[in-house]
Amino acid sequence: MKVIKLREGKERSLLRRHPWVFEGSIAKGKADFGETVRVESAGGDFLCWAAYSPSSSIKVRAWSWDETERVDEAFFARRIAAALAYRERLAVDSNGVRLIHGEADGLPGLIVDRYDDLLVAQFLAAGTEKWKGVIADALLAATGLTRLYERSDSGVRQLEGLTPVKGWVRGEGNTEVILTESSWKLSLDVAEGHKTGYYLDQRDNRREFAQWVRRLGAQSVLNCYSYTGGFSIAALAGGATDVTSVDSSGPALARATRHVELNGFNPDHHRALDADVNATLRGFLKEGRQFDAIVLDPPKFAPSAAHADRASRAYKDINRLGLKLLKPGGLLCTYSCSGGVGPELFHKIVAGAGMDAFVDAYIVDRVGAAADHPQTLCFPEGEYLKGLLVMRR
Numbered sequence: 389m390k391v392i393k394l395r396e397g398k399e400r401s402l403l404r405r406h407p408w409v410f411e412g413s414i415a416k417g418k419a420d421f422g423e424t425v426r427v428e429s430a431g432g433d434f435l436c437w438a439a440y441s442p443s444s445s446i447k448v449r450a451w452s453w454d455e456t457e458r459v460d461e462a463f464f465a466r467r468i469a470a471a472l473a474y475r476e477r478l479a480v481d482s483n484g485v486r487l488i489h490g491e492a493d494g495l496p497g498l499i500v501d502r503y504d505d506l507l508v509a510q511f512l513a514a515g516t517e518k519w520k521g522v523i524a525d526a527l528l529a530a531t532g533l534t535r536l537y538e539r540s541d542s543g544v545r546q547l548e549g550l551t552p553v554k555g556w557v558r559g560e561g562n563t564e565v566i567l568t569e570s571s572w573k574l575s576l577d578v579a580e581g582h583k584t585g586y587y588l589d590q591r592d593n594r595r596e597f598a599q600w601v602r603r604l605g606a607q608s609v610l611n612c613y614s615y616t617g618g619f620s621i622a623a624l625a626g627g628a629t630d631v632t633s634v635d636s637s638g639p640a641l642a643r644a645t646r647h648v649e650l651n652g653f654n655p656d657h658h659r660a661l662d663a664d665v666n667a668t669l670r671g672f673l674k675e676g677r678q679f680d681a682i683v684l685d686p687p688k689f690a691p692s693a694a695h696a697d698r699a700s701r702a703y704k705d706i707n708r709l710g711l712k713l714l715k716p717g718g719l720l721c722t723y724s725c726s727g728g729v730g731p732e733l734f735h736k737i738v739a740g741a742g743m744d745a746f747v748d749a750y751i752v753d754r755v756g757a758a759a760d761h762p763q764t765l766c767f768p769e770g771e772y773l774k775g776l777l778v779m780r781r
Contacts, residue, residue, distance in 0.1 A: 392417035392427045392440065392448055399429040402436055402450065405766040407491050409438070409448035418442070421549070422518025424451065424459045439496070439515025443549030449496035449515055464519060465526045467494050472530055478759050482569045484588050486760040487531075491767045497548075500527060501584040503565040503576065507536045508584040509557065512544045524557045535559030539584050554579065570595050572621050573650050575643060582615065589757040589773050590685070593721070594622040596755070597683065600719055600777070601626025606680035610634070610672075610713070612665045612706070617644025617658075619683045619721075624653040628681070634661045634668050669709035678715045684722040689729070696728045700737050703729070707741035711749065714780045720749070723775040731774045738776055749778035 394402075398413035409427065419425045419440035427435045427448055436450040437459050451459045471493040475485055487507070488500035497513020507527055511517045517540075524536050536559060541552040563579040569591055578585035601609065601623050607630055609623040614633035617640075623631045633644050641660040648658045661668065665686070684706055689699035707722055714720050724734050731754070742749060755775040756763070763770040 390417060390419040390423065390425045390440075392419070392425045392438070393432075394427065394429055394435070396430040399433075399435055402427065402453075405453060407438075407450040407496055407767065408446050409450075411445050411447045414447055422514040422516075424515075439513065439518070441514035441548055444514070444547050449491075449513055451494070451496075451515065461522050461526070464495075464523055465530070468523075468526050468530050471495070474762070475760050480591075480758075480760055482567065482588075482591060484565075484567045484569065484586065484591075486588050486758070487527075489761050489770070492762045492764045492770050495523075498523065499584065501586075501588060502531065502533075503567060503578060503585060505533055505535070506563075506565055506578060507531065507533055508539055508578045509536060510542060510584060511538065511540045511553075512542060512548070514548050514550075517548070517550060520557070528558055535561060537563060537578050539578065542583075569618075570598070570622075570625070572625060572647075574616065574618060574621065574647055575650065576616070580639075587615065587618065589725075589761045590618065590723075592758045593723070593755050593775060594618050596753070596777075597681075597721055598622040598626040600721075600752075601628050601681055604680065604717070604719060606719065608679045608681075610679045610682045612669070612682070612684050612710070613686045614641070614644060614660075614683075615685075616640050617647050617660075619685065620644060620658060621647050621651055621653075623681065623683075624648065624651070624657060629654075629657045631658045632661055633658065634663055634665050636662065636664060638662050666706065666709070669706065669713065672713055673709060678713055679718060680715055681719045682710045682714055682721070684710050684720070686724075688726050689724070695726075696733065699726055699729055700733065703734070703737045704741045704744070707738050708745045711742055711745040711747040711778075711780065714747070716780050718780050719752070720778045720780070721775065722778070723755075723773065725773045727769060727772040729774075731771070734774050735776065738778065742778075748781045750781060751776055752779050753777040 395415045434455045438448040438450045483504045497516040499510040536557045567574040576585045609628045609631045611620045614635045620633045757773040
């Protein structure tokens with residue numbers, strides 16, 4: 389077993405059970421790609437068993453803080469079983485569930501979603517890549533399923549010295565799935581959709597949005613960065629009769645239109661607009677348009693804290709326009725999935741947007757990812773999705 393020895397004082401994060409060790413914290417020691425290593429303090433005390441990544445700035449990702457535990461097939465079976473047991477307790481009202489959420493489930497670099505009878509996984513770090521076959525077999529054994537599709541085509545893999553991978557790991561067949569959520573049906577293709585196929589993390593927020601639309605009697609709804617129209621379906625389910633979905637992806641909008649039909653809503657109540665969101669918001673402002681409810685759910689503007697300044701300007705601009713387009717008493721649901729923008733900063737950005745728009749609003753809720761995308765006490769970086777629901781005064 390190879391040993392990674394840390395510099396003096398650099399053991400504090402591991403003692404707090406934070407799973408990452410950066411290159412600058414290491415005094416000596418190297419290992420092969422994905423190899424399990426023993427991590428020790430400068431004084432030689434055991435800290436954790438971890439996976440080593442030669443290419444990443446995060447050189448070590450902890451597997452276990454138990455010196456007696458071995459990282460083997462049984463280890464992964466135990467971790468997967470524990471993750472599934474947690475999801476069982478949640479009783480998620482959907483056939484789409486996040487089963488493994490990386491560091492939060494003690495499996496850094498592994499994301500697994502279940503869509504009905506199909507598993508979709510992302511192997512994003514050296515350790516999970518090395519153990520891919522073992523993990524795949526353990527997942528199928530634990531779930532009783534037979535098919536596992538890989539969507540390791542995220543840019544994060546490049547930081548690990550890995551190339552993108554997409555395709556079947558176990559099994560084969562159709563990659564189209566009908567997702568049930570609340571009382572709605574949503575279609576997706578796990579081979580082509582964003583991330584693992586869909587944004588399961590927004591499940592609870594879509595349901596809450598439908599409730600707000602009904603409670604406020606909102607009729608005109610603008611859904612920006614709509615993707616395949618999840619929030620648009622929620623708006624229609626809440627009773628809205630004039631819903632506009634804006635996205636720059638024609639195929640995503642075509643699927644949003646199919647979702648309207650799939651759920652039996654009046655197609656005349658929905659319009660799909662293939663356009664740039666910023667330009668559309670500015671155009672609506674010039675036209676004097678206003679809406680009862682607006683959703684802003686943009687892609688990741690700041691993948692890391694280093695991008696926060698530039699991202700802040702982008703978030704502020706769209707929120708300023710959104711608040712201007714909101715009717716008095718209307719609801720703005722605004723979200724950020726950028727890990728580099730924390731909840732406090734996001735609040736400041738939206739507050740600044742309100743000042744620039746000369747609009748004040750009540751904060752009626754603060755939201756995050758659904759509970760099957762857990763954040764743990766020891767890993768605050770896991771809090772990537774945050775949202776504010778604000779009602780214009």
